[in-house]
Amino acid sequence: MTQKDILILFLVLSAIWTAIWFKVILSIPNIQPEEEVTKNANTLRRRLAFPMIAALVILLTAVFYWSPYPIFREHTIGKPEVTVNVNSFQWGWILDADTLPVHKVVEFNVTSRDVNHGFAIYNSEGRLVAQTQAMPGYVNKLIFKFDEPGEYTIRCLEYCGVSHHVMLATFTVD
Amino acid sequence: MSDHSIDGPAYGSENRPILRIALVYMLTGFVIFLIMGILGLIMRLDHAGWWVISPNWFYRIMTLHGAGMVASLLMAALGGIIAILNRTVKLSARWLWSAYVVYSLSVPFLLYAVLIGGFSGGWTALDPLPYHGMTWSKSAGVMMYVTFLAVGVGFLIYCVHVFDAVRRKAGGVRRALAWEVIFSRKSDAQPYEPEVAELAAIATAIIGIVTVIGGVLVLVPLFAEAAGLVKSVNPLYSKNFIMLFGHSIANVTIYIAVALVYGLLPVYTKRGGHTTKFVALAWNFTIILVLTPPPHHLYQDFAQPLGLAIIGQVASWSIAPSVLLLTILGNLSYIYRSGMRWAVPSVMIALGFWGWVFGGIGGTIDSAIPANQLLHNTLWVPAHFHAYYLLGVTTFVWGYLFYLISDLSGVREKASTKIAAWLYGIAGAGFLLVFFFSGADSIPRRYAVHLPEWNLYAAIAVPFVLLTIVSLLWIIADMIRGLRSAWRNTSAVK
Ligand code: HEM
Numbered sequence A: 001m002t003q004k005d006i007l008i009l010f011l012v013l014s015a016i017w018t019a020i021w022f023k024v025i026l027s028i029p030n031i032q033p034e035e036e037v038t039k040n041a042n043t044l045r046r047r048l049a050f051p052m053i054a055a056l057v058i059l060l061t062a063v064f065y066w067s068p069y070p071i072f073r074e075h076t077i078g079k080p081e082v083t084v085n086v087n088s089f090q091w092g093w094i095l096d097a098d099t100l101p102v103h104k105v106v107e108f109n110v111t112s113r114d115v116n117h118g119f120a121i122y123n124s125e126g127r128l129v130a131q132t133q134a135m136p137g138y139v140n141k142l143i144f145k146f147d148e149p150g151e152y153t154i155r156c157l158e159y160c161g162v163s164h165h166v167m168l169a170t171f172t173v174d
Numbered sequence B: 001m002s003d004h005s006i007d008g009p010a011y012g013s014e015n016r017p018i019l020r021i022a023l024v025y026m027l028t029g030f031v032i033f034l035i036m037g038i039l040g041l042i043m044r045l046d047h048a049g050w051w052v053i054s055p056n057w058f059y060r061i062m063t064l065h066g067a068g069m070v071a072s073l074l075m076a077a078l079g080g081i082i083a084i085l086n087r088t089v090k091l092s093a094r095w096l097w098s099a100y101v102v103y104s105l106s107v108p109f110l111l112y113a114v115l116i117g118g119f120s121g122g123w124t125a126l127d128p129l130p131y132h133g134m135t136w137s138k139s140a141g142v143m144m145y146v147t148f149l150a151v152g153v154g155f156l157i158y159c160v161h162v163f164d165a166v167r168r169k170a171g172g173v174r175r176a177l178a179w180e181v182i183f184s185r186k187s188d189a190q191p192y193e194p195e196v197a198e199l200a201a202i203a204t205a206i207i208g209i210v211t212v213i214g215g216v217l218v219l220v221p222l223f224a225e226a227a228g229l230v231k232s233v234n235p236l237y238s239k240n241f242i243m244l245f246g247h248s249i250a251n252v253t254i255y256i257a258v259a260l261v262y263g264l265l266p267v268y269t270k271r272g273g274h275t276t277k278f279v280a281l282a283w284n285f286t287i288i289l290v291l292t293p294p295p296h297h298l299y300q301d302f303a304q305p306l307g308l309a310i311i312g313q314v315a316s317w318s319i320a321p322s323v324l325l326l327t328i329l330g331n332l333s334y335i336y337r338s339g340m341r342w343a344v345p346s347v348m349i350a351l352g353f354w355g356w357v358f359g360g361i362g363g364t365i366d367s368a369i370p371a372n373q374l375l376h377n378t379l380w381v382p383a384h385f386h387a388y389y390l391l392g393v394t395t396f397v398w399g400y401l402f403y404l405i406s407d408l409s410g411v412r413e414k415a416s417t418k419i420a421a422w423l424y425g426i427a428g429a430g431f432l433l434v435f436f437f438s439g440a441d442s443i444p445r446r447y448a449v450h451l452p453e454w455n456l457y458a459a460i461a462v463p464f465v466l467l468t469i470v471s472l473l474w475i476i477a478d479m480i481r482g483l484r485s486a487w488r489n490t491s492a493v494k
């Protein structure tokens, strides 16, 4: 799943909703008694409730399975083979490696020295591929496997003061 | 069916001072909203690379815009509820003015924090940043939290009063929450049916009270830290409670705004106005559905106990079936084939339902943890909540304000103003779509400086923003004609 898939899903759902909305708006001049509309609405409500809730419950399981939390990622991606420690401060990143292996499971141990930061990895095309928060006093473990070699950029994704947008670092994957 | 919900406010002389308070809340909110909108335009101009401002000023503007918008729209929505409640519930002018005064103290505090203290830590003021801003002093950070306090206490005064007034009228909280309607069986005696506005008012007042308690639970330790009583506050703790406070105060606003729709729609459709079982269920669910999703703001804090992420996820996704099947379907059935009369307020309501669900789709997707991994703190997030606000809250609330002024003054709207209302919707939708596309292109939120390859998005957004401003001015030009006589008609002596 990438942002593009998400955008398409969003646009499709929005288009469906917009069509329903137009149908309602265009129906207005064609008057029907309130009791009949209410009865139909109640029937529709009864018919939709179960499938909608069932779909959400099924999706919920998938959501957790595909979540980025370490206990799930160890199953979906694998056990970490390489560990990188990441520290952050206003305004910069300290990584104890600047080159990472491709096709190996990497574990980033992310923390902060001062305020909250957001450790976000952007690929060479400028697409956000993974992230976790950097919070003082806590270590967040982000497990990720790089499938493409190249230059990656770390951007801060939690607002941390006036130089937040220049809080960058890079590393190479090969 | 109760007649007053169709015929609009009853202007008994004792009601007039309360209606004036309602007007003051709404107009205060409206004026601040307009100024904050200009600040929004400035940020988008900066993103387009057309009017580059220093990061220092960008982040100050961002902080003012966020805090000002959230607080002003909540206040305006409360004003609307006051006007509707006033038809059937005895409210106290003294309580409502007190709430207004305390709430409004937030304005000088915020201005002091940002313009004099240089605070630019964002409207959420996420600890530990406010006391460690590097470019502003700790006292500016404290001032920001004092701003929170003023809004929180002002809102609390309103909530406690409304809770009490509605409870008293109904003869108990359960009756006020329409539990007799929900649990009634055919054989029972006639259940007590509160007005929809009363039910909505007490449900949102309960949310408000819990929200402010959540705020106090983080503000007290933060003030203690500022006073040197404790060394620091656990950042995971403070983040959870700041998000509970911030999310709930923002989220409850749309439900308060929807409550206005229940009061207004019958005027145009001659339908609805009843507290049916579904309406009653919807408002009771709302209490839970506003207060339980805030952990979704901490999905990317992997140190957070997994249980809280599960609660956030399940709660966030429970909103969709509940709101769609109860509130949206219910309101659409009031509109569907109703012969609804088109006027500025009814256009705004129709647009508001579109925007609410549109923003809701964006939010529901973002609240799926794997999607959030790719969208968190990108422009997708402001896209989602701007849709809620700009095409949900503001259309409902300004639609109501427009109605209230024309109703109080007897000055009828010009037929052409409907065009402005539609324009507002089209312009808003364009602006929002660009925000969503920007988010899907991984553009971070809260970046003072955008990369050259991102400029194009903001450049496309700017004309839409200008169009929302033009349409608003057009609506104002019509609304203002009745303002003076509406004001006079709410004076106590006549
Ligand atoms: C035409 C109207 C508006 C425009 C052009 C606008 C524009 C913007 C822009 C450009 C940002 C910064 C996004 C970023 O880079 O992170 C922003 C943030 C924000 N806006 Fe608006 N906005 C508008 C209306 C509203 C409304 C109606 C609300 C209602 C509450 C609102 C609330 C916020 C909040 C809470 C933030 C976040 C500030 C922060 O991140 O600290 N905006 N807006």
Ligand SMILES: [Cu+2]
Residues within 6 Å of the ligand: A116, A117, A118, A156, A157, A158, A159, A160, A161, A164, A165, A167
């Ligand atoms: Cu940052």
